[in-house]
Amino acid sequence: MGILDRFLRAAHFSGGVHPDDHKRPAADAPLRVMPPPARVYVPLVQHIGSPARAVVAVGDLVKKGQRIGEPQGAVSAAIHAPTSGRVVAIGDIVAPHPSGLPVRGITIASDGRDEWCELEGCDDPFALDPAEIGRRVAQAGVVGLGGAAFPSAVKLSGGLGARVELLIINASECEPFLSCDDRLMRDRAAEAVDGIAIMLHATGAREARIGIEDNKPEAIAAMRVAVAGQSRIRVEVIPTRYPMGSEKHLILVLTGREVPAEGRPSDIGVVVHNVGTAMAVRNAVRFGRPLVSRLVTVNGACVRQPGNVEVPIGTLAGEVLAFCGGLRADHGGPARLLLGGPMTGMQVPTLEVPVIKGTGGILVLDAAEVGEGEGGPCIRCGDCMRACPVGLLPLEIAARVRAGEVEKAAGFGLVDCIACGCCAYVCPSRIPLVQFFHHAKGELAARARGTQRNETIRTLTRAKAERLERDERDKAEALARRTAASLAAATEAAAAVEKAAARTNEESGACA
Numbered sequence: 001m002g003i004l005d006r007f008l009r010a011a012h013f014s015g016g017v018h019p020d021d022h023k024r025p026a027a028d029a030p031l032r033v034m035p036p037p038a039r040v041y042v043p044l045v046q047h048i049g050s051p052a053r054a055v056v057a058v059g060d061l062v063k064k065g066q067r068i069g070e071p072q073g074a075v076s077a078a079i080h081a082p083t084s085g086r087v088v089a090i091g092d093i094v095a096p097h098p099s100g101l102p103v104r105g106i107t108i109a110s111d112g113r114d115e116w117c118e119l120e121g122c123d124d125p126f127a128l129d130p131a132e133i134g135r136r137v138a139q140a141g142v143v144g145l146g147g148a149a150f151p152s153a154v155k156l157s158g159g160l161g162a163r164v165e166l167l168i169i170n171a172s173e174c175e176p177f178l179s180c181d182d183r184l185m186r187d188r189a190a191e192a193v194d195g196i197a198i199m200l201h202a203t204g205a206r207e208a209r210i211g212i213e214d215n216k217p218e219a220i221a222a223m224r225v226a227v228a229g230q231s232r233i234r235v236e237v238i239p240t241r242y243p244m245g246s247e248k249h250l251i252l253v254l255t256g257r258e259v260p261a262e263g264r265p266s267d268i269g270v271v272v273h274n275v276g277t278a279m280a281v282r283n284a285v286r287f288g289r290p291l292v293s294r295l296v297t298v299n300g301a302c303v304r305q306p307g308n309v310e311v312p313i314g315t316l317a318g319e320v321l322a323f324c325g326g327l328r329a330d331h332g333g334p335a336r337l338l339l340g341g342p343m344t345g346m347q348v349p350t351l352e353v354p355v356i357k358g359t360g361g362i363l364v365l366d367a368a369e370v371g372e373g374e375g376g377p378c379i380r381c382g383d384c385m386r387a388c389p390v391g392l393l394p395l396e397i398a399a400r401v402r403a404g405e406v407e408k409a410a411g412f413g414l415v416d417c418i419a420c421g422c423c424a425y426v427c428p429s430r431i432p433l434v435q436f437f438h439h440a441k442g443e444l445a446a447r448a449r450g451t452q453r454n455e456t457i458r459t460l461t462r463a464k465a466e467r468l469e470r471d472e473r474d475k476a477e478a479l480a481r482r483t484a485a486s487l488a489a490a491t492e493a494a495a496a497v498e499k500a501a502a503r504t505n506e507e508s509g510a511c512a
Contacts, residue, residue: 015389016241016249017422019176019343021215022369026299027179029307031187034323036083036110040314041093042068043105046356047149049075054106060087063117065290068106071138077151077357078141080290081108082312084115096317096339096353098346105354108314119288125198131157133202133285140284141357142291146170146181146245146274147340149358152281155271156202164271167205168254169196171212171219171275172238174245175341178361180295181275183308185212185219189226192275195282196233202281203271208233210275211254213240242343243389243420247272261416291357298324300364302334311355317362318351327364335370338363343421376429384423384433390416394423394433401440406447409440417441 045051052069062068062081069079085108092102122128122136138153173181185192196208210227212220214237227233238244238253248259250272257268265272273281276295283289292313299306304325311320317339321327327334338345339359351362384394392413400409417437424433 015387015391015422016243017387017425018240019242019425021240022177022299023179023182023215026177026297026306026308027182027216029305031183031295031308031310032323033310034312034315034320036112036114036312037315037319038110039088040082040108040110040312041105041316041354042079042082042108042314043093043095043103043354043356044069044079045103046079046313046358047077047143047151049073049077049151051104052076052079054090054104056087056090056106058087058090061085062087062108063115065119065292066117067141067290068108071141071151075151075154077143077149078139078290079106080141080292081117082292082314083108083110084113085110094350094353096346096348096356096359098348100349100353105314116289121286121288123286125285126201128201128285130202130204133198133281136288137202137281137284140280140288140290142277142280142284143357144274145276145280145294145357145360147344147358147360149356152273152277155273156199156281163269164203164205164266165207165269166255166271167196167200167203167208168251168265168270168272169208169210169275169278170245170247170250170272171210171216171223172244172250173216174213174240174242175343175345175361176242177299177363178297178341179299180297180308180360182216182219183297184276184279184295185216186222188279189219189222191282192279193223193226193230193233194286195278195280196275197230198281198285199273199278200232205271206232209254210235211238211244211250212236213238213244215240242422243418246389246418246420248418249389294355294357294359296320296355296359297361297363299361300334301366301369302327302331302364304328313357314354316351317348317353317355317359320355320362321351321364332366334364335367336363336365338365342369343425344419376431378431379429381428383426383428387422387426389420389422390418392417394437397440398431398433398436401436406440406443410444414440414444 044054050073053072055070056062056068063084064081066081067078068081071078087106088109089107093105095101095103134153134157137156142152143149144152171181171185200208210223212235220235220237223235227235236254244250251265251270252258259265260267280291293310295308296311297308298320309320337348337351339348340346340361378395388394397409397412397414419434421434427433
């Protein structure tokens with residue numbers, strides 16, 4: 001083991017947990033490609049930022065890759081047709097969210113041809129100006145595929161502007177059950193490395209480091225072969241520890257540098273992208289292909305044929321499960337349905353929701369995998385504090401949240417919580433800590449909006465009072481000016497009368 005490897009293994013962040021990864025046999029199953037379903041349901045918001053605006057109408061014929069949603073604002077992403085067919089509806093569809101509330105989207109009935117629209121590729125991406133690469137990535141609607149779904153062009157352009165020196169590729173995939181990044185690196189390592197090289201050119205970074213957890217030996221081997229001959233890209237093996245995939249923790253382990261509180265990686269010359277995003281960037285720049293499909297892990301004890309599937313965006317999760325053989329007949333029914341991983345994913349009431357750009361997994365877990373019981377009282381054991389990778393005091397925060405004292409909870413660092421779920425995972429009383437913290441953050445945000453609204457009202461009220469006072473003052477000044485002008489005119493008229501009278505008297509005296 002080299003000096004760097006020893007350093008990396010020693011550079012553990014505090015806290016974190018070691019859950020059973022449950023990645024196999026799904027990770028070892030061959031990658032499958034799902035054909036387009038009869039209909040796709042494409043939400044107009046699949047990313048952080050403003051939702052896209054529909055640019056098609058009901059009845060329009062569209063081709064695969066054609067833009068159907070226009071980004072709005074600086075932080076937004078374009079939406080494209082995942083297959084060719086006819087737009088049959090524009091309106092509410094069920095959101096891939098625990099609430100199950102509707103979200104605006106576009107429904108396309110497939111014509112079965114899956115025909116691409118005309119694409120604009122590039123044979124030599126490295127001859128392009130970095131700004132042009134960012135433009136093409138934005139045109140393709142590429143977002144971070146690690147789960148955050150932040151528009152990738154914004155980070156690429158921001159990296160260039162911030163003079164980023166290091167590009168980190170997050171290939172840790174620390175969430176249990178998920179293995180789509182692992183499978184991508186095993187099967188498409190050369191393409192992923194090509195995308196990383198394009199990102200290097202776009203950000204202006206001097207080097208790239210690919211962080212892969214040591215529980216993925218096949219992916220590590222494949223990526224090391226792929227980077228051979230690439231002097232500025234190297235693979236770094238990092239310890240398996242959740243939440244290693246957290247951006248700030250990955251930076252700490254790979255560089256020894258810490259992102260400042262309330263700061264961004266670019267503040268220390270670093271930008272982080274997911275390995276799946278690198279593949280999407282390659283497709284966008286080399287071939288002009290927008291992001292219309294993604295790899296999804298389908299896993300859990302209830303799944304008949306777990307594995308990784310390339311799925312058209314907008315496909316219902318239930319149809320993806322059916323493509324993987326459906327539910328096992330010899331097993332108990334599902335205890336939990338999740339989109340994403342078990343630690344940070346979203347529990348959904350039904351799988352009749354669409355796969356979106358940020359959907360990395362569809363998990364159908366049984367009772368043994370969920371392993372939850374009735375929540376009990378806090379016994380002050382301190383396990384949650386030891387597990388927290390951010391160094392917070394979850395039991396103290398939870399106590400304030402339970403008492404309705406969210407401001408005091410904020411004083412204990414509530415806003416710094418990354419919602420990784422480590423505290424809830426180790427809690428012997430099975431207290432739903434993450435749900436408490438999500439609720440409290442929402443309450444804080446609502447109060448902040450209320451405070452801002454009240455401040456806006458006060459500002460507007462003051463402005464109105466000042467305007468009325470100014471209007472009254474202007475009226476008084478105008479009246480004074482008119483009065484003064486009238487007095488001056490009257491005085492001038494009187495003087496003119498006196499002068500005329502004097503002249504008349506003089507003329508009368510002369511005649512006499």
